[in-house]
Amino acid sequence: MNKVxxxxxxxxxGVSRSTASLVLRGSSRIPEATSDRVRLAMAELGYVYNxxxxxxxxxxxxxxxxxxxxxxxxxxxxxxxxxxxxxxxxGYTLLVGYSRDDVERQALQLETMVQQxxxxxxxxxxxxxxxxxxxxxxxxxxxxxxxxARYFSEEMDYVGPDNILAGQRLxxxxxxxxxxxxVLIGGPEYSSARTERIKGLETGFAxxxxxxxxxxxxxxxxxxxxGGSEGVARVLDQGIWPDCIxxxxxxxxxxxxxxxxxxxLEPGRDVSVASFDDIAMAELLLPPLTSVATYPxxxxxxxxEMLLNRIRDSSLDPQRSLIEPALKIxxxxxxxxxxx
Amino acid sequence: MNKVxxxxxxxxxGVSRSTASLVLRGSSRIPEATSDRVRLAMAELGYVYNxxxxxxxxxxxxxxxxxxxxxxxxxxxxxxxxxxxxxxxxGYTLLVGYSRDDVERQALQLETMVQQxxxxxxxxxxxxxxxxxxxxxxxxxxxxxxxxARYFSEEMDYVGPDNILAGQRLxxxxxxxxxxxxVLIGGPEYSSARTERIKGLETGFAxxxxxxxxxxxxxxxxxxxxGGSEGVARVLDQGIWPDCIxxxxxxxxxxxxxxxxxxxLEPGRDVSVASFDDIAMAELLLPPLTSVATYPxxxxxxxxEMLLNRIRDSSLDPQRSLIEPALKIxxxxxxxxxxx
DNA sequence: ATATTTAAGTAGATCGATGCAATACTTTTC
DNA sequence: GAAAAGTATTGCATCGATCTACTTAAATAT
Numbered sequence: 001m002n003k004v005x006x007x008x009x010x011x012x013x014g015v016s017r018s019t020a021s022l023v024l025r026g027s028s029r030i031p032e033a034t035s036d037r038v039r040l041a042m043a044e045l046g047y048v049y050n051x052x053x054x055x056x057x058x059x060x061x062x063x064x065x066x067x068x069x070x071x072x073x074x075x076x077x078x079x080x081x082x083x084x085x086x087x088x089x090x091g092y093t094l095l096v097g098y099s100r101d102d103v104e105r106q107a108l109q110l111e112t113m114v115q116q117x118x119x120x121x122x123x124x125x126x127x128x129x130x131x132x133x134x135x136x137x138x139x140x141x142x143x144x145x146x147x148x149a150r151y152f153s154e155e156m157d158y159v160g161p162d163n164i165l166a167g168q169r170l171x172x173x174x175x176x177x178x179x180x181x182x183v184l185i186g187g188p189e190y191s192s193a194r195t196e197r198i199k200g201l202e203t204g205f206a207x208x209x210x211x212x213x214x215x216x217x218x219x220x221x222x223x224x225x226x227g228g229s230e231g232v233a234r235v236l237d238q239g240i241w242p243d244c245i246x247x248x249x250x251x252x253x254x255x256x257x258x259x260x261x262x263x264x265l266e267p268g269r270d271v272s273v274a275s276f277d278d279i280a281m282a283e284l285l286l287p288p289l290t291s292v293a294t295y296p297x298x299x300x301x302x303x304x305e306m307l308l309n310r311i312r313d314s315s316l317d318p319q320r321s322l323i324e325p326a327l328k329i330x331x332x333x334x335x336x337x338x339x340x
Numbered sequence: 341m342n343k344v345x346x347x348x349x350x351x352x353x354g355v356s357r358s359t360a361s362l363v364l365r366g367s368s369r370i371p372e373a374t375s376d377r378v379r380l381a382m383a384e385l386g387y388v389y390n391x392x393x394x395x396x397x398x399x400x401x402x403x404x405x406x407x408x409x410x411x412x413x414x415x416x417x418x419x420x421x422x423x424x425x426x427x428x429x430x431g432y433t434l435l436v437g438y439s440r441d442d443v444e445r446q447a448l449q450l451e452t453m454v455q456q457x458x459x460x461x462x463x464x465x466x467x468x469x470x471x472x473x474x475x476x477x478x479x480x481x482x483x484x485x486x487x488x489a490r491y492f493s494e495e496m497d498y499v500g501p502d503n504i505l506a507g508q509r510l511x512x513x514x515x516x517x518x519x520x521x522x523v524l525i526g527g528p529e530y531s532s533a534r535t536e537r538i539k540g541l542e543t544g545f546a547x548x549x550x551x552x553x554x555x556x557x558x559x560x561x562x563x564x565x566x567g568g569s570e571g572v573a574r575v576l577d578q579g580i581w582p583d584c585i586x587x588x589x590x591x592x593x594x595x596x597x598x599x600x601x602x603x604x605l606e607p608g609r610d611v612s613v614a615s616f617d618d619i620a621m622a623e624l625l626l627p628p629l630t631s632v633a634t635y636p637x638x639x640x641x642x643x644x645e646m647l648l649n650r651i652r653d654s655s656l657d658p659q660r661s662l663i664e665p666a667l668k669i670x671x672x673x674x675x676x677x678x679x680x
Numbered sequence: 681a682t683a684t685t686t687a688a689g690t691a692g693a694t695c696g697a698t699g700c701a702a703t704a705c706t707t708t709t710c
Numbered sequence: 711g712a713a714a715a716g717t718a719t720t721g722c723a724t725c726g727a728t729c730t731a732c733t734t735a736a737a738t739a740t
Binding site: 343345346347357358360361365391393394395396397398 | 725726727728729
């Protein structure tokens with residue numbers, strides 16, 4: 001319980017605190033003999049480096065913040081794990097918060113992170129995030145914020161999937177199947193990612209024979225299985241029977257599969273299902289799920305690189321980086337044929 | 341970029357730094373008029389509370405650490421999210437690390453957290469974690485460590501599912517189906533959770549007509565879908581055809597479903613499949629997966645409560661808390677009948 | 681009118697590592 | 711042999727909030 005400080009170490013090693021501090025940081029100005037003596041003293045006394053003290057003096061914390069919505073969605077879990085890995089590799093520790101797509105909660109978490117003096121924040125913005133409230137919290141300390149997977153401002157760095165391209169690729173595939181109609185189900189209504197996916201789908205379907213009505217999916221739900229089930233139920237109960245159901249994400253698709261079966265409809269046979277993200281599970285489902293891979297690990301890597309650059313040089317112009325998606329065609333759409 | 345400190349605030353408000361500090365902490369010794377003046381100055385200057393400075397003085401950090409293996413498994417994701425929630429509710433921020441079931445990585449993360457002066461650590465120990473190396477890191481600062489879901493020492497607090505009971509309940513259900521043989525697939529070989537689940541299964545099968553050979557599953561794999569696929573492949577390739585395959589976890593079961601189908605075996609018809617955890621997906625699979633719910637949210641809540649108690653009073657005896665599991669019978673076992 | 685209590689506020693040391701400026705102590709140079 | 715150059719080391723102010731001990735002013739008691 002008796003805290004060992006650098007002072008104690010230096011006294012035990014017969015040097016000054018300054019010298020011990022230099023040893024700690026591996027200065028070349030200290031000869032082997034001395035630094036060995038200091039290190040030995042540290043080991044013997046059970047010295048623990050106090051990062052808070054160092055951070056306060058150097059006014060940086062070697063800590064990064066990450067706010068995501070919900071890691072029970074494996075897509076976000078993958079993003080999170082890779083960001084943690086990249087942060088650790090760069091010598092940073094990671095503070096996390098889960099906003100659960102709630103801007104209030106997100107604001108609290110941002111505030112905490114700012115108070116904790118984080119050097120940078122990865123923000124996967126909650127649905128409906130606006131620039132002003134975020135700036136109000138963040139600008140007081142001028143912490144750089146990187147927008148992850150969704151954006152709400154052109155003034156801040158952003159890394160995410162190329163959602164428009166993803167939508168286009170998926171739309172072209174769906175129309176090549178000969179489907180006559182498609183709907184989009186689920187996802188956070190007020191998010192750039194969803195807006196972009198719709199835009200991609202619309203441009204991809206343009207000129208094809210597929211009727212895609214984005215307004216159909218206006219009354220949306222959440223970005224999880226429950227949202228998928230509800231979404232399908234709502235559409236089918238309206239008497240609308242699309243040839244292809246496009247899920248906002250694989251997490252949503254899981255609920256769509258379940259709800260279809262509750263109604264004795266078999267995905268991939270009675271109705272095609274396609275989705276975005278391509279989490280590991282997509283391939284393991286029956287039928288395997290057609291999905292546009294959006295590579296959370298690549299996004300996370302790029303995001304870490306970009307945020308660390310920004311920390312080094314805050315004068316850079318806002319950067320945007322889009323990760324190219326890849327369509328993974330599987331049985332949930334491959335076997336499509338018109339209903340009899 | 342010009343940092344605003346309490347000094348600046350107090351000067352602007354025409355009081356001393358001490359008074360401003362008292363206002364910050366809502367002391368009743370300061371009358372409304374004064375504290376309003378101080379708060380106004382804070383808002384006007386854009387003051388940001390510096391937790392590091394406060395923490396150093398008070399020698400506590402209001403930060404907790406959480407190390408888990410891999411949140412792509414929704415079970416751990418649920419645990420993590422609930423712990424974050426409980427920590428925030430209690431005014432703590434959360435530092436996280438993902439060990440990926442690697443003790444080396446875990447050691448680094450523990451070290452970082454100790455240096456960050458965390459007030460307590462939730463540790464979901466990586467496979468093969470031993471007491472000595474953990475103590476070597478942690479004892480220097482006497483941070484309390486709570487073992488989460490797996491344990492390696494009786495000397496530290498522990499919260500987890502009642503794995504033995506879970507195994508027993510599952511075994512009784514499987515034997516009630518009339519199965520003649522069962523195997524366990526997947527999971528971290530050197531972990532208390534797996535050992536206990538085996539023990540529970542063995543005692544549950546004792547006296548029944550089910551042949552359950554734990555040694556069969558000795559050469560185990562990882563705690564994810566890939567591990568499930570490999571595990572099934574290995575068992576079936578040995579020419580062993582069990583009536584029931586018990587997955588270490590739902591994540592593993594997902595891989596088992598996939599591998600069975602690759603071999604034209606239908607889970608729930610050609611072979612029963614059962615599992616542990618009961619993540620949300622279990623119910624949505626086809627066939628819905630029989631699983632023993634282990635309630636990560638309850639575990640997390642209890643763990644948070646226990647760790648906070650320990651922080652308050654370190655003299656308490658080591659506590660153990662087991663969360664009662666519940667068997668959820670679904671079609672993956674319900675429809676079992678002897679192979680023809 | 682004085683003593684006592686309470687309220688309101690403050691000075692200054694403190695937490696532990698950092699890093700500048702300065703000082704010992706060698707070694708080299710002229 | 712003194713000056714210069716280099717090496718090894720140190721003293722001390724600093725980061726920003728906290729908190730004990732103290733002062734002053736006002737209210738209440740005797």
